[in-house]
Amino acid sequence: MWNWEKVNKHIDYSFQMSESLSSRETSFLINEETMFQKNQQSKDSIFFRDGIRQIDFVLSYVDDIKKDAELKAERRKEFEKNLRKTGLELEIEDKRDSEDGRTYFVKIHAPWEVLVTYAEVLGIKMPIKESDIPRPKHTPISYVLGPVRLPLSVKYPRPEYFTAQFSRHRQELFLIEDQATFFPSSSRNRIVYYILSRCPFGIEDGKKRFGIERLLNSNTYSSAYPLHDGQYWKPSEPPNPTNERYTLHQNWARFSYFYKEQPLDLIKNYYGEKIGIYFVFLGFYTEMLFFAAVVGLACFIYGLLSMEHNTSSTEICDPEIGGQMIMCPLCDQVCDYWRLNSTCLASKFSHLFDNESTVFFAIFMGIWVTLFLEFWKQRQARLEYEWDLVDFEEEQQQLQLRPEFEAMCKHRKLNAVTKEMEPYMPLYTRIPWYCLSGATVTLWMSLVVTSMVAVIVYRLSVFATFASFMESDASLKQVKSFLTPQITTSLTGSCLNFIVILILNFFYEKISAWITKMEIPRTYQEYESSLTLKMFLFQFVNFYSSCFYVAFFKGKFVGYPGKYTYLFNEWRSEECDPGGCLIELTTQLTIIMTGKQIFGNIKEAIYPLALNWWRRRKARTNSEKLYSRWEQDHDLESFGPLGLFYEYLETVTQFGFVTLFVASFPLAPLLALINNIVEIRVDAWKLTTQYRRTVASKAHSIGVWQDILYGMAVLSVATNAFIVAFTSDIIPRLVYYYAYSTNATQPMTGYVNNSLSVFLIADFPNHTAPSEKRDFITCRYRDYRYPPDDENKYFHNMQFWHVLAAKMTFIIVMEHVVFLVKFLLAWMIPDVPKDVVERIKREKLMTIKILHDFELNKLKENLGINSNEFAKHVMIEENKAQLAKSTI
Structure with missing residues (x-):
């Protein structure tokens, strides 16, 4: 305090x-x-x-x-x-x-x-004595990482000291x-x-x-x-001090150093702890992504190698099996019947991400995210010690009252802590603004959902056009095409959805800042927390809603031929590709995640560069005058008080893509890893060359973002379990393998035929049947229902309930296993490493000893007595203190 x-x-x-x-x-x-x-x-x-x-x-x-x-x-x-x-x-x-x-x-x-x-x-805190605690020694594997290391003079620009306030x-x-x-x-x-x-x-x-x-x-x-302390492209000349900006540019901001570690101490010394800890977090997250990327790439390679030997794809592509299966139309009247082997390439591509390794990778990522968060706690604790933040208190510039709050306040009350009168705003005056804020956030999130429904309507309305154009008379021929109507509409719909996301995000950023100001937060910290909550809620709905739709709703409530479910009583609900909805979720995730990352990096690099060029072009009108250091920095872009907020928001949004839907796309960690390697250098480059120097401020953690990461980590276990169970095709395959297969040598033979139900064409209502008549009497559709010649025709058969029970069992087992491992890991891994605890104790002991010796020496000098007399004086005072204590 x-x-x-x-x-x-x-x-x-x-x-x-x-x-x-x-x-x-x-x-x-x-x-x-x-x-x-x-x-x-x-x-x-x-x-x-x-x-x-x-x-x-x-x-x-x-x-x-x-x-x-x-x-x-x-x-x-x-x-x-x-x-x-x-x-x-x-x-x-x-x-x-x-x-x-x-x-x-x-x-x-x-x-x-x-x-x-x-x-x-x-x-x-300032240094009082050089530390006698040695720096952590390199492990044997550190020598293998030699090319990644920075010179010690750059990594540790200053010696370590014992410090005191x-x-x-x-x-x-x-x-x-x-x-x-x-x-x-x-x-x-x-x-x-x-x-x-x-x-x-x-x-x-x-x-x-x-x-x-x-x-x-x-x-x-x-x-x-x-x-800034000098030019970033050349070292300073005397009498100017050492140019840390130049050192940072040479060893951190150059893209050719993408494989190098970051000079974290130098970043902290130059920009302050708050910006320094962001780059520590981003670097640590990137390092941990490396392990997830390696495992995800291995799962992808497994899918690639097993693609040609996959029994389901082989049967779909076989002219004698998939070529003979006539599928029911995918839309009413306009769409024609089609042969299953027309989705041959799509089914092979789907196997890349929907195979046996999917279950393993989903469980692995549940454990990975726990290890990431637990090890980050340790890294943060080590950082608090190394950067002298162990006894850190929130900085005054975060706790001080905002001018806007003071301007709007008409009341004052006594602060119980400081015993001073300070501005006060009663709750009843804020309630209207809170209501407006809540209504605005709800309205915009509803707008996101509405835009998603509009994209769904777009896909449904143009699907018939794609289907009639691509299939027409060729649909009944034995063709192999990757661009099926489902994939085509999914690709175009995903691109359209991404554009809508960017537009909504642009406007909401402006509106969220405005409504947060209208709430009149008391301090800068309250302002940032309120804005964080609004922005994250909106970003969550904006970026993930379409993925949640494809993963958990699309193709789940379709109905069956003759009794389809309709959206607004006009458009037939979307069906999944015969290979499953997972490939569509993969497509959606890839386009949104990759598009956002590319767009974000280009924007971060081009935007300040263009603004600075234009500002300098307007300013440099009198070339004979001195273009001084302060003028050069004046013409740079301002990082702003919320610059770091948007960096965290971008990273946390990416973390959601990597964890929430990773079971559908094992390459997501690899894409995130590549992006973060570029992101670190882009952020370093723009801070060093394109932005004014920021005011140094302290922070001992990543703040509220850590709670958001924990929440997403817990949610990711459930989402990946449901994706494997309901979006992937792995559970129906396992049920068929163990319960319904009749081939002992090749158990998966006949799975495709088993997973498709039969429908009698004569049972089509007039408004849904294709306009052109065909000479076959039945068609197939994806579901587990009784055939038309059964007394329970078109009702779900026993296999449907077996598969559903297996899916629910898998979800319960996976969640319990992952959560049990999470709790065990959280219990086993201490929040503060043992060596850090010992170092903190050692530093506190030494600091107390140094202060004690200093005070004694000062007292000795003030008394002006020799060592023996001083010792006698101290003994007399101690005896007096003991006597007084015993008397009491």
Whole structure:
């Protein structure tokens, strides 16, 4: 919990110190630009004009000629005056010296006194002694991975230290070799942003207004950002510090390094822990995908090798078996009868993903997802130790009140923790907005379902066209075609569905941000959590609804010839291909997953590149002027407060494709692996080259996303069990193999004939029978029903109930087995590795010892006595304490 009394004392102290400055000193700070010779400064300089004071933050603004120009100018004047009162030093670049001739730049430097004051306020940990705990040693297999490793100087840019929360009264305790470099640039910009976010700029409508975010929202300032430490394509020259941006680009952001590990410590040092932990998660997820991809590829290869020897496909393709089976029409009147062997290639292709390995892979992925989440807990715990986040508390910039919340609040109440009056909004004033928010989310999810139904109607309405065009008179010939009407409509329908998904997703992103603002969340953390819930619910329905339809609804409620089920009493329900619905689910999953990943990577690379090119093209109008470091960064794209949110959302959506429907597509982990390898480098490239540097912020976990991953992991066990049971054809085959086969040498012989029921053509109603008459009297359809000559004709036969019982048994057994293994693994794998627990204890012990020795030495110096007298003094004090204790 933050000590707000301490914070306010520090802020008041800073204001008092600044007010003691003479008017002469203040005037010097304001008018310093007149003393500067422009040709003496390098365009890559990250210092003030004196070449000594480092630029920690930059604000920019443009003269506004609108009616509120004077108000904005007054706000800026007051804000900058108050920044100086806190101890920050400012230097202003006139618009006449800027490249575009219209932008002012306010450069901010935090001197040593400000840094030490706010480092104590923020509880920043700094080194007190080099650690004597050795880094983890490489295992024997590590030498095999030598080409993947980065140089140690890049992987570990700084030694490990024992650390303690900084205190300005204990400066001698810390390893301060140079005050200018003691605080890394990420800590410096974090401190400055903290000051900017709390600095007042006036009183309006009787309320105290403060914070850079409010000024940015009102366009008083156009941007606020920390500087990159140099160019990404060349190292910095003295006196500039080591160019970490260049090191990151060389060892992380280049696509030729796709096989290399990431310089995680360097990412954390440069961008902060919050962005660093995202790349740790993405890298760990990618590593774990490698194992799932290998097993999935092995299952695919098994299906490929066994495809030609598959009895079902052989019978379907055989002119004497499949060629003699006349199938019932797939639509009313327009569609003709067709021979089963016309789906020969489709049945072979279906076997690639619907074979004996499907069951194994579904069980394997249920165990894999458990191992992934359990090992991620361990990785996260190790990361907390390595990055000094063991005692981490949520950062103030996440807990502080949003300006929008304060502006809307008309009530105030006493905070029970801080004992201060703060803005308060009663629940009854929020209820209308919550209702609007809930109604909007429900409306848009209903719109997704409606669009999915529209795609289904499209497939049903054009199916007859495809069927009449592709089959016509050739349908009764012994042909082998892959593009059956089912596959054709499935392909076009999937592509159309993907386009609709992208369109709906684009508009919903805008609307979800708007309705979240309308809810008036109290803090930034509440805002992000609310937006996460809305976006994930919508993405879940948007991306997965069509897959759920194909997996669990399509072909399940068709009816039978003569008594079909109709959608809106007009369109006949879709039937599955004779090879099963699994191949259609595979097609749907492949198009949506692959399309989303390709579109996402292209968008992430092209969008900022195009915007930056256009912005630079407009800005570079005066080539004779210095295109300075702050101007170069100003023309880059802003990553934004929700930039990381969308990265997580994209990764979690992909995780859903990999886990929820993986039984239908064993190659999904391989596609995800390839995408993530590219994604890591695309994200690294755009952060390093196309975006302004982000403000460093802390995080000790991936937050609410971890709970979402756990929920999807549990759901994936059920979905894959149902896919194997009801979408795949593996259970009916096993029932036939063990209970109905009459061939001892080749048990699967006759399965195709057994799985098709017989229908008497004369029983077709007039509105469903084909317009053209044929000379055969029966046709076949996919189901288990009694033949027309039985007294129970067209009712489900006993084999149907046997198959249904086997499916339900499989679901129960698979779920119990997988969940049992999940619980055992979760129990066996500790959340925090044993060696990390020992290291944390060792570090705490050493930190306490160092602090204790420091205080004793300081006390000794203050008393001015020798060692013997000091020891005697300590003994006397301890005896007094023991006597007092015994007396009590």
